[in-house]
Structures are given as structure tokens and as C-alpha cells.
Amino acid sequence: MAHTATAIAHPNIAFIKYWGNRDHQARIPSNGSLSMNLAGLTTRTTVAFRPDLPADRLILHGNDIRGAALARVQAVLDRVRAQTGLNWHAEVRSENNFPTGAGIASSASAFAALAVAAAHAAGWQASTKDLSRLARLGSGSACRSVPAGFVEWLAGASDEDSYAISIAPPKHWALADCIAIVSSAHKAVGSTQGHRLAETSPLQQARVADAPRRLRLCREAVLQRDFAAFAEVVEADCHIMHAVMQTSRPPLIYWEPATLAVMHAVRRWRGEGLPVAYTIDAGPNVHVLCPQKHAAAVRSRLEALEGVQRVLAATPGGATRVIGK
Ligand code: DP6
Secondary structure (H helix, E strand, C coil), X not given: XXXXXXXXXXXXXXXXXXXXXXXXXXXXXXXCEEEEEEECCCEEEEEEEECCCCCCEEEECCEEECCHHXXXXXXXXXXXXXXXXXXXXXXXXXXXXXXXXXXCCHHHXXXXXXXXXXXXXXXXXXXXXXXHHHHHHHCHHHHHHCCCCEEEEECCCCCCCCEEEEEECHHHCCEEEEEEECCCCCCCCCHHHHHHHHXXXXXXXXXXXXXXXXXXXXXXXXXXXXXXXXXHHHHHHHHHHHHHHHCCCCCCCCCCHHHHHHHHHHHHHHHCCCCCEEECCCCCCEEEEEEHHHHHHHHHHHHCCCCCCEEEEEEECCCCEEECC
């Protein structure tokens, strides 16, 4: 008899970024972070624990995946097996409805969906906190995709106290994220490697020391729906993370010319009175945030910029959840 469950999860965009770990193995971050789940972009994952499987299997969009990605999946499955006493291997099938490797953190939704589906399939009645901790083992930012809406990852100091909580439901603030895709090439240095390089930058200590202040400003701006305050702190946090990246050894320069063109355009539009702000993860694409009522205008302005290949739009998303097969 198979122990099977399917879960869907959304990726998230960090307003205050996670960059650098205190403990790389357990993914205990150097600072807390704050994000919004992205409805419209979805990962759907089915986990089946079966007595007849000789090993764990990972099937992404129909392709068998081995190596480092499978090892990360196994870290999550092993925790579920240890917790429940189930000793069967599992088959994990996963699909995204958005382009993988397009600079949209597919690992966040992937590991959130995996954690929730695996726990459910194994019969573990885990709390949201435990599911968030479980997802964190696979990918740090995945812990933020487990709870709903606007989410804060409490950095903590150990596996037990490093997890994410919802600070406001999706309906709290009608924000939109218009993602300007300027390149769909796979990034040369992924986040996992990047987190290890953070400590080689002399700026990382200053970034981490000031993170509680930026977190507080961002949390308040989100709770009050204060777009001007939000725009200021979100862009400042993006800039300081990229300053760390660009001053690491070796330096990580994720921006392309079109990335900078979008940044300048957004600043110009804001100067003209349009409420809009940007943030950029470990890649060249630009997440352009605005109130939903301006999303159509922002989208068409972005599409008109040279170097922007396409724009994906998302709104605040719900929690990772189990769905019927
Ligand atoms: C720049 O969560 O992708 O997107 O734990 O190694 O999987 P791993 O890293 P990951 O790092 C995310 C980095 C970021 C900022 C953020 O999402 O907070």
C-alpha cells in the first residue's frame, strides 16, 4: 500500500533578504528575512512512500534527477522517516507552472511542497512550524513558502527555533509582483554556493548588523500598507545584499545591462508619482512591486523596455497545502 500525498506551493519574493548562514548544513541564516508568497506561480509535488522502491527517486517534469538535487530531497525525506519510523523509500514527482531557472526561486516552492506532501504521505500530523523547519532543510527560503501571505523567517539559532510565520494573510495588502524576465539562462553561481561566499565580503557584517532595523521598518510598512516606506526599505535591502555579493571573493555580479535599465526606469516612474519599487534575487531578473491597481500599467511599461523578454505577474499567495490527487 502506497502512502501518497500531493501538495501545491508558491514561490516567494523576499523584501528583506536571506543571504549567508550561521550554519550551512542546517540552513540557520545569518539574519531574519521577510517575504510574500506568489500566487499564480505554483509547484505541484506528489510524494509516494512505497515498500518496493530500492531507493528514493526524484522526477522533475518527467525527468529522473540524481546528484545534488536528489541529495537535498533526501535530507527532507530522511527527517520525515526519522520522525515517523516509516522506513520506505519514496518517489517524488514535481512540476512547476513557471519557467525553472528563470531567476524565480523554484527551490522555495519545490521544498515547501515536498515537505508538506512528504509529511502528509507519511502520516505525520506536523504543525506549520514543524513543516517550515522541515522545508528549511532543503532550501532556506522554502521555509517562508509554508505559511500564508506575508511571512517572516525568524532566524533563530538552531534547528528548533529557525522557522517562518505568517505576519499577515494574502488579503491584507493588494500588492502585485511584476517579474521582468531579462534572461532565462541558468545562473552560474546558485544561492547555496552564494551563501558560503557571503562571509568573504567585508560588508556582510554591516549588512547583518543592520538587518533587524530593516526588518522592523519593512514589517511596519507591510502591516500599515505604507507603500512609500516599503519601497525605500525594500530597495535598500536589495542594494546592500548585492553590495555583499559584488564584494565577495570571488565577486558575484548577477546584474545584466537590462537589470540596471529596469532599476533606473522604476526609479524614474516613482519620481513621476507611480508607486513602484524593485528587488532582485541571485539572478538578473527584476521583481517590480506595486499596488495591484497599477499592475497593468507597470506591466505594459516593463514590456516596452529594451531587454525585457517577458513579464510574469503574481499577487499575494496562500500557504502550502495538500490537495486531492
Ligand atoms: C537571494 O533559499 O535559494 O533569493 O538555502 O541554499 O536553497 P538555499 O538558498 P535560497 O536563497 C535565497 C536567496 C535570495 C534571497 C531570499 O530569497 O531571501
